[in-house]
Amino acid sequence: MKEKVFSLSGDDFTVKTVDSGDQVHDICTCKGKAISARDKKKFTDMQGQELFTLTNKTISLHKSMHGVSPNGQHDFEVKGHFKLLGTHSTCTFTNAADGKETAIEIKGDWIDRSAEMTWEGKPIATIARSFMNVREIFGDKQTYFVTVAANVDLSLIAALCVSLDERANE
Template identity: 40%
Template structure:
């Protein structure tokens, strides 16, 4: 992942292990709730986003909705992420079925020495791992605001 904390015009780029970009995550300007737009890394932000990630306020924790069009059949798909700000864990569902889980290890050496958090992402077979990583990044950004 390349990029600084989200600001008004910032973006983050998710890259493959060999350094090739997969997609960009950009904070949408001037929205009531946080909106993140995900674009193919090879396309400009003037194009249609691959998906829209909407973060909603919740007293108890993270609430994020993801909407995108399935490239295979053209239908709209919605994922729901629900989690806890306190333990930074979440479950991602599609039509009520769990498809991924995010959890975090507290106070490990990376966090204590380098201010780097470690997350664990468990993804069901057949689910796009890169999309789940993007959700993890957006959840972390939202929780860092609290």
């Protein structure tokens, strides 16, 4: 996941995946709004179809984000929790496969530039953030290396990465 260096909003990302043959494929994009009171970010697939919009919840003690799909069927919320060192967030949503309320725990340490996402105690994704690279030094733009378990929604994991990025910028 790479934050684009030249963007008006400063929060545009492209999400790519690498298959077993080292072929790179674009998965989705995230476009931030240049002027937005609620810090909106729109996720679209590569054909331009909106997947969901991620907005900052304005009335919350810790930075929280809310994701809403165009049809309202795939809503989720990412709530930040207080932690003295590092970051702790929870993403809650209704699982489309079985209709159950689901929670993904996100715990990380931005000093180490890493985080882990778990569901029912099992790791589903890990994030490593590239630190001393040209894009970050000269453009203040981050690159995230995300490893995602099989059958996990890549766009949701990308949204969680963007939420963590927003908390780190807070």
